[in-house]
Amino acid sequence: MFNVAENNFYIGQKSSIFNVEFAKQVRKFHYQLEDYQPTPLISLPLLAEKLSVRSILVKDESKRFGLNAYKALGGSYALGRLLAQYLNIDIAEIDLKTVATKLDKPLVFTTATAGNHGTGIAWAAQKMGQKAVVYMPQGSPLASAERIRRLDAECIITDVNYDDTVRLANKTAEENGWILVQDTAWEGYEEIPTWISQGYMTMPDEAIEQAAAMGADMPTHVMLQAGVGSMAGGVLGYLVDKLGAGSFQTIIAEPATADCIFRSGTSAQGDMVNVSGKLNTIMAGLACGEPNPVTWPVLKDCSNYFARVDDNVSALGMRVLGNPLLGDTRVISGESGAVTLGLLYQLCSDVSSKDSHKELGLNKESVVMIFNTEGDTHPSRYRDIVWNVKY
Structure with a gap:
């Protein structure tokens, strides 16, 4: 056992x-x-x-x-750091109530998730006036996908496992100019996962x-x-x-x-x-x-x-x-x-x-x-x- x-x-x-x-x-x-x-x-x-x-x-x-679930703690902090970086201000100076007004258009954040992390990213993006696209691995329950969609995010269930879904989300982000917000890291992609943790x-x-x-x-x-x-x-x-x-x-x-x-x-x-x-x-x-x-x-x-x-x-x-x-x-x-x-x-x-x-x-x-x-x-x-x- x-x-x-x-x-x-x-x-x-x-x-x-x-x-x-x-x-x-x-x-x-x-x-x-x-x-x-x-x-x-x-x-x-x-x-x-x-x-x-x-x-x-x-x-x-x-x-x-x-x-x-707890995941929005990491996702919200990472989005806050990314928005502060985009606006060239310190994280301590960011005002989440007005940050969306300082952008010409919303940023698009994307991630792969088994459910809770994607929910956290979708929630944080909604709270901060941004957009989210979430990918889920094969076999993910529709209830989890619908929970993410109710937060105004796009959610796609893939036909591959979690780790391959991460790679798919990364590839799609690169092709579309989106920002990947993933809670795992690899060579060259360490800063955002560090913020999440x-x-x-x-x-x-x-x-x-x-x-x-x-x-x-x-x-x-x-x-x-x-x-x-x-x-x-x-x-x-x-x-x-x-x-x-x-x-x-x-x-x-x-x-x-x-x-x-x-x-x-x-x-x-x-x-x-x-x-x-x-x-x-x-x-x-x-x-x-x-x-x-x-x-x-x-x-x-x-x-x-x-x-x-x-x-x-x-x-x-x-x-x-x-x-x-x-x-x-x-x-x-x-x-x-x-x-x-x-x-x-x-x-x-x-x-x-x-x-x-x-x-x-x-x-x-x-x-x-x-x-x-x-x-x-x-x-x-x-x-x-x-x-x-x-x-």
Whole structure:
């Protein structure tokens, strides 16, 4: 059902681009967005007691901007940086309410997405008076495409996998003079993916602030999900700078069928390893076969463990969060959002996992922080999993 492997390349090196200093600038930008407010940090004390850990803290990104996912944090910050660059002003000087009036015509931003990133780009473009064209890989649910179209963006579902869809979006952008806003990087295309990952640092900045306000101890364990690793790298870089590398253990989880981060972290030299094919998994937002080279160094240097999990682990997490013990708060979590809670539950409750549980140092003193990165973005499948016990 899952495999956990220690990161032999860990050195605890702080990042020069994902840290508290940049997070302050990012959060200041997000304050400008009229819909901005911190998402909840939810404590699940009864589940923590059941799993024999001190506390479980869930950052619930299903409440972000009314979009049911966290991705607009990165997309909006990247668009803000691009518009500031286009107008030759500093990001701190940009006024999102008037920026469209300073352009002769709207800029066109394009991207490839499994759903949530494209929604974030479409939302940000709409808020800033710009245009968006979004490409989705084969098998993408029509509900996700329609969600993007309702934000006044054009959305095209392709007949290739996610990584090939990224290449198609890039090619189309070059041919049309559009601006590609992609959350993964390659040689010659690093600046925009860096901005996107920096945009995600608002999440942990809020979470640490909220944990302190509620009197909670700082996390001893942080569990992060990865597709290409953009979110995981940005969040981990911030936390290492804020809390200190040796103060907590980090587990990076991803689908077993799209385990490029796991394979990279367990390779002979720690080099990036790509995974090809259809990458079939219910965790559509994590179905990525090529690590982001911008954030891979952070994951390589600062992750303690890598995990690859089957779909039933994510489905379990969705059911546990959506049907809490009486007294705990209900959390609506989608397939990509619940994988870390599912893994935690398995590690702490499955007798066959006792060796991994012990190795990770999970015990009655553990404070576990996870990030619910999406809600029920695919409502019919959510019901199939939570009501009908699919997967």
